[in-house]
Amino acid sequence: MKIVVTGAAGFIGFNLVKKILELNHSVIGIDNMNDYYEVSLKENRLKEIHDDNFTLHKIDLENREAVNMIFKTEKPNIVINLAAQAGVRYSLENPHSYIDSNITGFVNILEACRHNKVDQLIYASSSSVYGANTALPFSTSNNIDHPLSLYAATKKANELMAHTYSSLYNIPTTGLRFFTVYGPWGRPDMALFKFTKNIIEGKPIDVYNNGEMMRDFTYVDDIVEAISRLIEKPAEPNPEWSGENPDPSSSYAPYKVYNIGNNSPVNLMDFIKAIEEKVGKKAIMNFMPLQAGDVPATYADVEDLYRTIDFRPQTSIKDGVGKFVDWYIDYYKVKL
Template sequence: MKKVLVTGAAGFIGFHLSNRLLKEGFKVIGIDNLNDYYDVNLKYSRLGLLKGHENFTFEKASLEDKEAVDLVFSKYKPEIVVNLAAQAGVRYSLENPQAYIESNIVGFTNILEGSRHHKVGHLIYASSSSVYGANTSLPFSVHDNVDHPISLYAATKKANELMAHTYSHLYGIPTTGLRFFTVYGPWGRPDMALFLFTKAIITGEPIKVFNNGNMMRDFTYVDDIVESIYRLTLKTPEPNLEWNGKKPDPGTSYAPYKVYNIGNNNPVKLMDFIEAIESKLGIEAKKDFMPLQAGDVPETYADVEDLFRDINFRPQTS
């Protein structure tokens, strides 16, 4: 029975992943600080379901608290770590940049150090499609250069990938970065477009439609995300022996390091998305058309060929 440490276990993806790992017979140690970025009751409700499993253990802790993180590693000695705890949200990073440095940089350093000192066999961590920033070549490929982030959130996720590579190089820790593309599904965060739009339409409030509706997103269902992560827990990255420093490939390395896109590989127009919600509710939305917001990208579209090749799975849910 392998022991997996899942950070952000009371979060949207962390909850779904922990549930799946428990069903597959893993022992799951969940960490979460249960912060109030959104309604804490939702986090407690997710956690309540996980606590019904005998192989689930919960520790309330913030990743920024090095002593608390070290204690969890020492106490449970996880073989695999899946780091999903982070300060989420591109727009919130404009208002509260410090939260992103503390959670996504300081917190991730503590996870890396814990993995190093306790000889973790595989560290998997959440990155984001936002790292593609100013790139306009579609679909986005992990083999593309991603040196032009346009939000602090994206910059912290790119930093996580660089930090992971450093630890893979220095200490031989196998690391896998996951660039998620607009995840949606049950138990999702209330600040996600699906819930914001639906609530506003039902209550007769206008919805904010950015870039005058000229946006596309590669919406990815949470079960497809979880299936991908589960399969990747079983696949430890190996050094790429063909990697060439004269023509460096950002997607792989001479170290045991890999990054993957996890997206639906089928972008949807924002207006089509809104229309689908209107259709199900039987109510037409009042729309406030607005310019593109700072930090946002107009389109996301994931190239998932590496994921398909390595774990024989591509997202299934339309």
């Protein structure tokens, strides 16, 4: 099959491209290579891909004509949209970039799928859509009408937009609510990267909500495995769906939403301890209040995902953090 992966130079996208190529599919990558974080990291990810079945187009998803041309020329079977302006806290500082990338860019992808007879669309949503919800674990059957950040609101909007296209044009769409993805080649703005860097360098780390945080940390290989299996399981109409008691995660249309999380939340202090033990140094902690737009706990209900693909994420924090730290030390040539 021929598969478009947007955000192909990104953290999850790069790992997914490698997996799809291993499955003998052709990959058309799309990435604008923006400087939200160090571009050299994105470039070096791409250097790890050695396969003639991979091509990369450097464009913005907001560029409707460029997106349409790629779809028209390449004629993909499947589209996996991972490109987005990421980061909850950054959305408070630069809201317009989220609308450009996550809303305008996404509608351009939907339109390209519609007009080029794409077989299915898989797209990244986020655990942040659960917003002010406090009932744990978070379930895709929960109402998600109270987002706490513009980033979360754009991800909920993506789910609504996808449903509209599934309903109007019968395009199978599958939304994936990722829970705190981490691992080698991760983004420098993420907690694991920042904590590891500062602990190694003997600098303080900012610990929000005074450490009273729970996160369903999910290792990137588990995310990629789940997506690769979902390629073979396009969304289908739910024959039991009822407008009188509507299930938010499915539809009369070929539409589905899944959580992809470890189903095992970890206390932030235990997460930091795992880094300390791997690095062999103690963290200097700067305890801070909960940040605007952030939530104190996440925890994914993944039973729906397991029933569909017979797989659930299960990498332990000790193993996952260990693999990240090994990568970090090797990549940055760190001497401990």
